[in-house]
Amino acid sequence: MDFFIQLVVNGLSVGFIYGISAMGFVMIFKSSSVLNFAHGELLAMGAYIFLVLVTWLELPVYAAFLLTMAACFSLGFIVERLFLRPLIGEPLIFVIMLTVGLAAMFKGLILLIWGGNLHTFPDFLPSWLSLNWGSVAVQPVYTLALVVGTIFLVLFGIFFKFSSQGIYMRSVADNQRAALSLGVNVKKVFALSWAIAALVAGMSGIILGIINGVNVHDLSAIGLKVFPVVILGGLDSIGGAIVGGLIIGLLETLTGGYISPSLRDVVPYIVLVFILMVKPYGLFGQVEIERV
Amino acid sequence: MRKRVFHPCGNYHENYADQLKVYETDYGRFFAAAGLIVLFGLAPFVSSPYFLYILNSIGIAAIAAIGLNILIGYTGQISLGHGAFFGVGAYAAAFLATRLEIPFLLSVPAAGLITALVGLIFGLPSSRLKGLYLTIATLAGQFIIEYVLVHWEDVTKGTMGITLPKANIIGLEISGDIPFFYVIFIAMLVMLWLAVNLMRTKYGRAFVAIRDNDRAAEGMGIPIFPYKLLAFAISSFYAGVAGAIWAYYTVSITSEPFNLGLSVEYIAMVIIGGMGNMSGAIFGAIFITGLNELLRWAIDLMMNMGMVTQTGLNLAPLREFIFGLAIVLFILFEPRGIAEVWRIIRSSFRLWPFSY
Numbered sequence: 001m002d003f004f005i006q007l008v009v010n011g012l013s014v015g016f017i018y019g020i021s022a023m024g025f026v027m028i029f030k031s032s033s034v035l036n037f038a039h040g041e042l043l044a045m046g047a048y049i050f051l052v053l054v055t056w057l058e059l060p061v062y063a064a065f066l067l068t069m070a071a072c073f074s075l076g077f078i079v080e081r082l083f084l085r086p087l088i089g090e091p092l093i094f095v096i097m098l099t100v101g102l103a104a105m106f107k108g109l110i111l112l113i114w115g116g117n118l119h120t121f122p123d124f125l126p127s128w129l130s131l132n133w134g135s136v137a138v139q140p141v142y143t144l145a146l147v148v149g150t151i152f153l154v155l156f157g158i159f160f161k162f163s164s165q166g167i168y169m170r171s172v173a174d175n176q177r178a179a180l181s182l183g184v185n186v187k188k189v190f191a192l193s194w195a196i197a198a199l200v201a202g203m204s205g206i207i208l209g210i211i212n213g214v215n216v217h218d219l220s221a222i223g224l225k226v227f228p229v230v231i232l233g234g235l236d237s238i239g240g241a242i243v244g245g246l247i248i249g250l251l252e253t254l255t256g257g258y259i260s261p262s263l264r265d266v267v268p269y270i271v272l273v274f275i276l277m278v279k280p281y282g283l284f285g286q287v288e289i290e291r292v
Numbered sequence: 293m294r295k296r297v298f299h300p301c302g303n304y305h306e307n308y309a310d311q312l313k314v315y316e317t318d319y320g321r322f323f324a325a326a327g328l329i330v331l332f333g334l335a336p337f338v339s340s341p342y343f344l345y346i347l348n349s350i351g352i353a354a355i356a357a358i359g360l361n362i363l364i365g366y367t368g369q370i371s372l373g374h375g376a377f378f379g380v381g382a383y384a385a386a387f388l389a390t391r392l393e394i395p396f397l398l399s400v401p402a403a404g405l406i407t408a409l410v411g412l413i414f415g416l417p418s419s420r421l422k423g424l425y426l427t428i429a430t431l432a433g434q435f436i437i438e439y440v441l442v443h444w445e446d447v448t449k450g451t452m453g454i455t456l457p458k459a460n461i462i463g464l465e466i467s468g469d470i471p472f473f474y475v476i477f478i479a480m481l482v483m484l485w486l487a488v489n490l491m492r493t494k495y496g497r498a499f500v501a502i503r504d505n506d507r508a509a510e511g512m513g514i515p516i517f518p519y520k521l522l523a524f525a526i527s528s529f530y531a532g533v534a535g536a537i538w539a540y541y542t543v544s545i546t547s548e549p550f551n552l553g554l555s556v557e558y559i560a561m562v563i564i565g566g567m568g569n570m571s572g573a574i575f576g577a578i579f580i581t582g583l584n585e586l587l588r589w590a591i592d593l594m595m596n597m598g599m600v601t602q603t604g605l606n607l608a609p610l611r612e613f614i615f616g617l618a619i620v621l622f623i624l625f626e627p628r629g630i631a632e633v634w635r636i637i638r639s640s641f642r643l644w645p646f647s648y
Contacts, residue, residue: 037372087623091368093364096370096424097563098620098623100372101616101618102620103556104556106616107616108610108613108614109613111609111613227431231428262439266439270436272429272432273414273433277416277417
């Protein structure tokens, strides 16, 4: 029983991190309906920038974190400006292929600069962050993830609900043409959504880096694991991404614990195919109804 | 004998059949014939074994890329599992050849059909939906197939791999680069011929209509889901046939090459070569295979000159970076790919010196 509870706790912790990793992805999809295949590489970029700041420049953790966030924000902005903006108005298929190309490019670049070896952050988390209930333990990093993730969720909630930029972004997500005709600056909205997505990705990249160490192959694999998560939760729902993440994380650890460790990494994709069969728009996604 | 057409000074299409012509002028037909003679009569005998190997790789890649082009370029759906389907074809051929002892001529198309069926498993749930759900489903397919290839040891022998018997066509044994050159390129031409003509039928026109506007296509009475599924099955079939021939060619197969990187490589071929253009797939196959070899050569050269010491710079990351860069640059600056560049060059020659 203890084993089961520990697995559930682990699964939910991992799942929450999948959820926050998926948030940035959903944000881009919501505003521009682009499936971003380079999401994992954005995660990796965040983790590597933090790595450089913490281990090579030996900055204090808080400063390094803030600087990484700023760098990721600018990175998202630059990526949108250089690569995505020229494609506004082109068929979506080009944009998605472009993100496939960007993914390969970033991955190659990271490998060229930092190599494929596993790097680790210095241990900076205070031990009081770890939680214990009897035999069940939560590692400090997961507590941190929970706190940071919740803060981000609340901030986004407020941003989308009350700030004018947030309302513009929602309007573009809802109907790009209508928003355009009402005077919303769609280009600015796209730039902002890429920047914010890269920022969230950078944040989750750092947390993933604390858990598993920093390695571009692992991080880009997690970027692809975002797909089962968001399909399960509904492609256009940020809350759904969290719920989807929790379910996928749970399924993964339970499969890894009870059935076979090697099946662990494939389970999300089996779930993905299954979900597409029974509930294609996910748990919280908006069902598109179209009549011809 | 009908009148030969060499230099029409304008477009004189009078009916739909004119527009469907494969060769605009008799020059096209002449150059195609000359190209075939050079390809089959000269190329295998003058090229070194290494170059012949590259040519054969290009031929196999071209078959798979033609299939992917039908899906991406003509139907507007993306598959991220083409590498895995290529692997399914290779393993299917290996299984048929070693366990059931089915001869080469039967096992290759059979492997293609098996791959098409496997493709349908992943295509079925997703092609009910609008949008690019097929992409996501094929991503799942890529990972699930990779897992199955490694772990279904009864059939695939896991990490040990399978060694295939020598290919045999009606008593003639095929081994070595030159016989395979003929097998690969005849297969490629047949597949190309099928694809070009498929696109001139009702099915091809339906694919293009779905790509251009799925709502309008549905409004015109095209049942889009069966057609999307059909396009996906055809593209998987091509991947399967290419994989099967590759399996016979390399003799021994393991599951490592069929990863997501290979799928991205095929996508790169289609984009760089030219989406929605049959010659594009071939240009793409030449470009990517050539780029691979060029990079290998360049890195060897840099190693020898001492510019790169053993600082962990190996081929894979640089290749990945350049592939990505090439995809991005082509999409941004020439989204219709090398085929379009080629068309521009040709027409500027044709119009020279009065290019206006």
